[in-house]
Amino acid sequence: MKDGIAHTLRALHHGERRLARDLVAVSERHAGEHEVHHVATDLAAWSREHAGRLAEFAAADGLRLDDDRPEPLAGEAPEGLLLLYDLRALHLAATENSLHWEMLAQAAQATRDERLLELASACHPQTLRQMRWTDTLIKQLSPQVLASL
Amino acid sequence: MKADRIAEPWGDRTPYRRHGDWPSRVDAHLAEGVEPGAVQKWVAAASLLHSGGDAMDIAVVDGRMAGVRGRAADRVSRGRLGPKDLFGWQANASPDRLTRPLVRRDGHLVETDWDTAMELVTARTRELLAERGPGSVGFYTSGQLFLEEYYTLAVLARAGIGTNHLDGNTRLCTATAAEALKESFGCDGQPGSFDDLDHADVIALFGHNMAETQTVQWTRVLDRLAGGDPPRLLCVDPRPTQVARHATVHLAPRVGTNVALMDALLHETIRHDRVDHDFVEAHTVGFEELSERVASCTPEWAADICDVPAARISEAAELVGTADALLSTVLQGFYQAHQATAAAVQVNNLHLIRGMLGRPGAGVLQMNGQPSAENTRECGADGDLPGFRNWQNDAHVADLARVWNVEPSTIPHFAPPTHAMQMFRYAEQGSIGMLWISGTNPAVSLPELARIRALLAQERLFTVVQDLFLTETARLADVVLPAATWGEKTGTITNADRTVHLCDKAVEPPGEARPDLDIFLDFARRMDFRDKDGGPLIGWREPEEAFEAWKRCSAGRPCDYTGMTYDRLRGAGGIQWPCTEANPRGTERLYTDGITWAHPDDCESYGKDLETGAAVDPVEYRSLNPDGKAVLKAAAYVEPHEMPDERYPFQLSTGRTLYHFHTRTKTGRVAQLDEAAPEVWVEACAADAARLGLGEGDLVRVATPRGALEARLRVTDIRPGLLFVPFHYGYWDTKEGDGPDRGGPGRAANETTITDWDPASKQPLFKTAAAALTLVAHADGRYAPAPTTTASAPSAPGSVPATAGGRQAYATQDSGPGGTS
Ligand code: SF4
Numbered sequence: 007m008k009d010g011i012a013h014t015l016r017a018l019h020h021g022e023r024r025l026a027r028d029l030v031a032v033s034e035r036h037a038g039e040h041e042v043h044h045v046a047t048d049l050a051a052w053s054r055e056h057a058g059r060l061a062e063f064a065a066a067d068g069l070r071l072d073d074d075r076p077e078p079l080a081g082e083a084p085e086g087l088l089l090l091y092d093l094r095a096l097h098l099a100a101t102e103n104s105l106h107w108e109m110l111a112q113a114a115q116a117t118r119d120e121r122l123l124e125l126a127s128a129c130h131p132q133t134l135r136q137m138r139w140t141d142t143l144i145k146q147l148s149p150q151v152l153a154s155l
Numbered sequence: 156m157k158a159d160r161i162a163e164p165w166g167d168r169t170p171y172r173r174h175g176d177w178p179s180r181v182d183a184h185l186a187e188g189v190e191p192g193a194v195q196k197w198v199a200a201a202s203l204l205h206s207g208g209d210a211m212d213i214a215v216v217d218g219r220m221a222g223v224r225g226r227a228a229d230r231v232s233r234g235r236l237g238p239k240d241l242f243g244w245q246a247n248a249s250p251d252r253l254t255r256p257l258v259r260r261d262g263h264l265v266e267t268d269w270d271t272a273m274e275l276v277t278a279r280t281r282e283l284l285a286e287r288g289p290g291s292v293g294f295y296t297s298g299q300l301f302l303e304e305y306y307t308l309a310v311l312a313r314a315g316i317g318t319n320h321l322d323g324n325t326r327l328c329t330a331t332a333a334e335a336l337k338e339s340f341g342c343d344g345q346p347g348s349f350d351d352l353d354h355a356d357v358i359a360l361f362g363h364n365m366a367e368t369q370t371v372q373w374t375r376v377l378d379r380l381a382g383g384d385p386p387r388l389l390c391v392d393p394r395p396t397q398v399a400r401h402a403t404v405h406l407a408p409r410v411g412t413n414v415a416l417m418d419a420l421l422h423e424t425i426r427h428d429r430v431d432h433d434f435v436e437a438h439t440v441g442f443e444e445l446s447e448r449v450a451s452c453t454p455e456w457a458a459d460i461c462d463v464p465a466a467r468i469s470e471a472a473e474l475v476g477t478a479d480a481l482l483s484t485v486l487q488g489f490y491q492a493h494q495a496t497a498a499a500v501q502v503n504n505l506h507l508i509r510g511m512l513g514r515p516g517a518g519v520l521q522m523n524g525q526p527s528a529e530n531t532r533e534c535g536a537d538g539d540l541p542g543f544r545n546w547q548n549d550a551h552v553a554d555l556a557r558v559w560n561v562e563p564s565t566i567p568h569f570a571p572p573t574h575a576m577q578m579f580r581y582a583e584q585g586s587i588g589m590l591w592i593s594g595t596n597p598a599v600s601l602p603e604l605a606r607i608r609a610l611l612a613q614e615r616l617f618t619v620v621q622d623l624f625l626t627e628t629a630r631l632a633d634v635v636l637p638a639a640t641w642g643e644k645t646g647t648i649t650n651a652d653r654t655v656h657l658c659d660k661a662v663e664p665p666g667e668a669r670p671d672l673d674i675f676l677d678f679a680r681r682m683d684f685r686d687k688d689g690g691p692l693i694g695w696r697e698p699e700e701a702f703e704a705w706k707r708c709s710a711g712r713p714c715d716y717t718g719m720t721y722d723r724l725r726g727a728g729g730i731q732w733p734c735t736e737a738n739p740r741g742t743e744r745l746y747t748d749g750i751t752w753a754h755p756d757d758c759e760s761y762g763k764d765l766e767t768g769a770a771v772d773p774v775e776y777r778s779l780n781p782d783g784k785a786v787l788k789a790a791a792y793v794e795p796h797e798m799p800d801e802r803y804p805f806q807l808s809t810g811r812t813l814y815h816f817h818t819r820t821k822t823g824r825v826a827q828l829d830e831a832a833p834e835v836w837v838e839a840c841a842a843d844a845a846r847l848g849l850g851e852g853d854l855v856r857v858a859t860p861r862g863a864l865e866a867r868l869r870v871t872d873i874r875p876g877l878l879f880v881p882f883h884y885g886y887w888d889t890k891e892g893d894g895p896d897r898g899g900p901g902r903a904a905n906e907t908t909i910t911d912w913d914p915a916s917k918q919p920l921f922k923t924a925a926a927a928l929t930l931v932a933h934a935d936g937r938y939a940p941a942p943t944t945t946a947s948a949p950s951a952p953g954s955v956p957a958t959a960g961g962r963q964a965y966a967t968q969d970s971g972p973g974g975t976s
Contacts, residue, residue: 086584138769145770146570146577149319153290154586 007067009084010152015069019060020077026053086151090144097140104133156968160184161831161960164238164813164944165366165374166968170382174354174515177375181234183224184241184966185214194221199725201231201648201656203299203641204239204816206523207369208650210728211236213244213642213661220244220642220662227971229728231349231654234969237370239816241966242828244642246821247662252623253637254666264625264635269667269677272634276591277681279617283588284316289567293320293578293587296536297594298328298525301646301658303701304671305527305536306708307693308593311675313535314559315684315692319567320587322538323531324595326575327919329523331490333532333539334916335499336521337760338788339507340746341753341780343532343543344713347482347518348731348743349652352376354516357478359389361502362413362488363522366397367813367945369651373397389474391416392488393808394838394879395872396946404471407874408461410806411795411923414494416468417501418792419457422449423472424508431510438750439507440780441787448789460792475505480516486524487810491921495913497765497790504787513747520651524811527648533714534705538572538917542712543752543759546571547773550756558708560686571770574917575601576910583610591619593671594638598627598893599818599885602908602919603861604901608894621674624820627885630893638671639664645698646672647724653731653742655716657724672698713745713752713759754783765790768914795923796911799876803859803925805843807878809904810921813945815883823888827964834940835866835884835902839928840877841950844870851955852934858927862906865931869939870950878926879946880904900931 029050036042061071080091107130114123158166160182169178185191197212210229214222223244225234256272257264283291294312296305305323312321333343340346352358352375366373379385380401390402391413399405408416424430425446435442454472458465475481483506489498503519511517523529535541544551546568556563573581579601581587590611601607611618611631620632629635643664649655664670669677676696684692695701699721709716709732718734718741731741745751752758761776763769765788771779780786799806814831815822822828837857844850853868857878866880873879882904886893895901907926912919941947942958949955 086586135764135767135769138764139767142767142769146573149567149570150290150573150581150586153288154581 007069008153010087010154012069013078013083013087014152015060015064016071016075016078019057019064019071022053022057022060026050026057029053090148090151093140093144093147097137097144100133100136100140104130104137107133157965158968159960159964160238160241160966161814161827161964162944162958164370165377166235167970168381169378169970171378172383173356173379173386175382177233177353177378178970179227179233181225181227181969181971182236182241182966183222183969185222187963189214189216189221197224198659198661199226200642200658200661201526201650201729202236202240203526203648204243204822205237205369206525206528206651207231207237207371208526208648208654208656208729209236209240209371210656211240215661218662220247226728231650231652231729232371235371235374238814239822239828242825242964243816243821246824247640247642249624249824251625252665252668253625253635254668255637256667257635259633264630264632269669272636273677273681275634276619276678279589280316280682287588289317290319291586291588292316292318293573293582293590294318295575295578295590295592295595295597296321296323296531298323298325298523298528298531299594300527300671301644301648301698302527302530302534302705303646303698304675305530305534306541306705307672307675307679307701309535309541310559310693311679311684313567314561314565315679315682317565317567319570320573320578320581321536322573322575322578323536324575324597324600325523325525325528325531325537326917327600328525329528329532330537330574330918331495331499331913331916332485332521332523333537334496335503338496338500338762338765338915339503339785340750341758341760341783341786342713343539343759344745344752345520345651345653346512346745347520347652349375350743351482351516351518351520352379355386355478355480355482356516357389357474357481358386359475359481359483360398361391361483361485362490363484363486364392364394364396364398364810364946365484367811368486368524369522370813387474389471393874393877394946395948404467404474406461406463406467406471408463409874410808410877411492412461412792413489413492413498414501414790415452415457415460415792416463417498417505418449418452418790419454419468420472420475421445421501421504421508422452423454423469424476424505425449427476429476430508434510435508439785439787441789442508445504445508445787445789448791476509478511480514481506481509481511482516482518482520484520484522486522488922490916490918492923493795493911493913493920494790494793495918496915500765500788501790507785507787513744518744523651526650529649529651529653530647533649533709538574539759540568540572542709543714544712545759545761547761547770548756555708559692560688560690561692562687576912576917576919579607579610582616585615588615589617589619591621592628593621596622596626596628596818596820596885598631599903599905600882602905602921603910604894604903604905605862606910621671622820623668624887626818626820627887627893636674637666637668638674639668643668644670644672647702649732654729655719655724655732656729657721672701750783750785753780753785755780757783762786762788763915765915766793797909797923797925799925803927805878805926805928806876807857807859807880807907807924807926808922809880809882809908811883812881812942812947814942815881817883818885819883820887827960831958831960832881832940832942835864835881835904836869836939836941836947837866837928838869838871838873838879838941838947840873840875841870842875844868847928847930849930850934851949852937852939854931854934856900856929856931857907858929859907859909859924861909862901864902864904864906865900866902867934867937867939869941869947871947872950878928882921
């Protein structure tokens with residue numbers, strides 16, 4: 007298996023397990039929020055299943071994912087993968103911002119705060135374009151980077 | 156009548172009236188001492204040294220080329236030829252043509268036989284495929300081969316190797332034309348026709364120095380200017396081109412500000428309500444957003460950014476706004492700038508909101524520079540799928556797979572086909588291990604040459620170069636394959652207005668040189684590429700069979716060739732696609748009856764964010780444009796990435812001259828053309844020169860953060876603050892051969908250019924860099940080696956000897972009967 011793919015599988019395996027844990031934690035912390043509580047519990051099951059399937063997939067290729075090795079740091083990624091990881095980080099950061107814009111826009115509507123609404127509607131579309139750019143680049147670059155390393 | 160066609164590149168006038176027929180004039184040039192009666196056969200071809208597609212016959216005497224003449228009946232040129240056509244053919248017989256394959260042994264290129272060379276190439280390919288997969292192999296081709304060759308290359312690369320990495324040097328040239336058409340009309344395909352030059356009352360040339368790039372069509376404009384009811388011209392160009400000299404309004408904006416200028420023209424058009432609302436309603440989406448975007452873009456606003464008087468911008472807006480038949484043409488001044496696609500799309504927008512499309516005289520020509528750039532695009536050798544199929548549309552990929560009889564998964568379509576600049580990046584970081592370069596010379600034509608040379612010279616990169624000469628690039632190769640060229644092989648080329656011409660073989664290639672088609676076929680045979688039933692993937696051997704195979708691939712697509720055959724092309728001359736059985740005479744204009752290929756199911760592309768290049772997703776496109784209308788895409792002006800500062804106070808633009816083509820591999824070997832522009836030069840305006848104590852002929856140094864070159868200074872009427880350097884000059888005819896002398900001054904313009912590209916079209920920037928200009932040595936009575944007939948004419952007329960070709964440049968011009976209007 008290519009190093010780049012192995013590295014990404016390991017990162018994703020960790021990610022799915024973490025998301026499963028986080029979903030459960032959120033579900034418990036907000037047990038009184040019924041929708042969140044129930045749906046988050048269901049979604050956690052998806053991620054656990056993903057982690058299992060990833061491990062199975064990798065094992066068939068001789069790669070053990072459930073060996074409790076710590077999550078690989080972005081900095082340890084093989085050269086070339088670093089760019090993809092940086093783009094991933096940018097995409098996540100933009101996504102966070104997008105969600106914050108969304109919260110503000112919703113709040114502005116509720117409080118009839120025209121100025122805030124104007125600000126959010128002017129800026130939020132560009133945040134979405136930032137996300138699309140990182141997404142497009144990741145789509146373009148990953149076949150080459152992952153398949154060649 | 157004879158004329159010195161170096162001194163008079165456009166020849167004599169044959170004036171004609173608006174809507175009249177352009178009179179024919181047959182231009183011919185025969186080798187010294189060859190009388191017309193001595194010519195044994197005339198073989199049909201079309202020009203190879205620009206995108207005009209001027210039809211001509213090659214004279215053959217005793218198995219050798221002896222001259223050329225135009226074909227009076229041809230729709231494109233009516234018999235005319237430009238200087239490069241008249242004289243360029245002589246390069247075929249240069250004594251330094253490559254005649255045998257070369258391979259690198261112990262660091263040196265040595266001659267070998269075809270079998271050895273091809274085995275080396277196939278062995279390396281197999282090794283890479285086994286070790287690292289198809290993504291480790293890349294192909295970089297040209298805009299100068301034949302359709303049959305690109306199509307074969309596209310099949311072998313995309314379905315044989317299965318690589319995503321196939322692009323042409325058309326990336327530097329015509330990528331923005333294609334992208335702008337895709338953005339506006341959902342699909343590539345030149346809307347207009349050269350015949351629109353006969354009918355337009357206003358011709359707007361946006362960054363298009365037609366006088367030097369399409370000399371014959373410029374001759375047509377001059378003939379109209381000399382006739383009744385002449386057109387008015389708008390010229391947008393920072394240089395004092397011949398077009399500018401003939402223009403009613405000439406705007407010389409600061410380079411890199413085209414979007415601001417276009418937005419102001421759109422603003423004025425909308426403000427004066429010079430809008431065809433019925434057309435907009437029926438055929439477009441996005442008008443509201445466009446109006447909003449340009450609402451604040453007044454001429455005064457643009458005047459500041461572009462450094463052009465607001466009154467001139469208003470005059471220009473009036474010109475394009477009051478035309479009854481507006482023809483616009485666009486080229487490198489727009490395409491090689493940082494907002495290339497955004498600017499070119501605004502030209503489309505101008506036509507769409509004015510309803511200036513699809514009728515005589517009302518059209519857009521998004522131009523290209525090379526003779527077969529159009530074929531690179533339609534055959535999918537340029538970073539698109541063949542037949543303008545959409546890589547994001549599974550039905551299109553499945554259809555292509557059906558044509559090739561392969562599984563759809565064989566054709567990589569998980570990401571857009573890789574563009575050239577990215578391919579070179581992959582080669583630089585090592586993920587591409589083999590680069591096969593055919594018919595192009597990146598070691599001179601790509602930006603930032605020091606980087607390109609280092610990249611090509613890497614041990615770990617296996618380079619195959621297929622060319623006529625030992626170019627700068629070939630010198631860095633591991634295997635060099637000697638190719639036959641125009642006149643020595645048969646195939647078709649399609650010009651910038653979709654006219655297809657057949658070029659027949661006139662003479663044998665020198666030595667063991669082979670047609671590019673034969674080389675690709677040989678490779679495919681050795682690699683034993685198969686379709687899904689185990690049959691050969693590529694079943695053709697001859698050009699005509701390849702053409703027939705392409706017809707099957709083009710069937711039902713916008714670039715439909717199914718109504719053409721070699722015989723019909725031989726008989727009828729140029730035919731414009733689409734051409735089907737039902738429509739055997741071809742199609743003069745697209746979009747005569749609405750927008751045809753923008754429907755979400757049909758379109759070649761769902762479009763991109765013009766500022767970031769991010770792909771628009773299919774669902775979004777469908778909701779934006781469910782009925783497949785033209786898309787009016789607005790764009791805001793963004794400042795160029797590199798602006799002048801204290802250290803680099805000038806802007807620098809590179810470009811062409813009339814007498815040369817690309818890296819001069821052919822034109823530099825032709826006495827008439829070489830002597831007209833023998834060396835590189837730099838242009839600056841009189842005020843800038845005076846301020847720096849510089850004058851005509853001074854040896855100067857042009858430097859940017861990437862590199863420098865030395866050249867003699869020509870003082871012209873170019874825009875203040877701007878320098879211009881022609882990009883043709885490399886090193887093959889210098890002592891070093893492949894690059895500047897160690898530490899010595901460069902000669903190639905691309906020593907200085909920046910690695911940066913338009914986000915949507917991925918076309919590199921050659922028009923906006925910051926540069927410094929300093930004196931190296933005073934002229935001492937010498938002049939800059941720049942032509943005086945063109946945009947490089949001296950600011951003080953008569954101050955330098957006029958460009959002339961003398962006896963050797965005499966060519967005949969026969970206007971014959973019916974030659975008057
Ligand atoms: S000189 Fe420029 S426009 Fe002409 S073919 Fe080359 S890249 Fe294209």
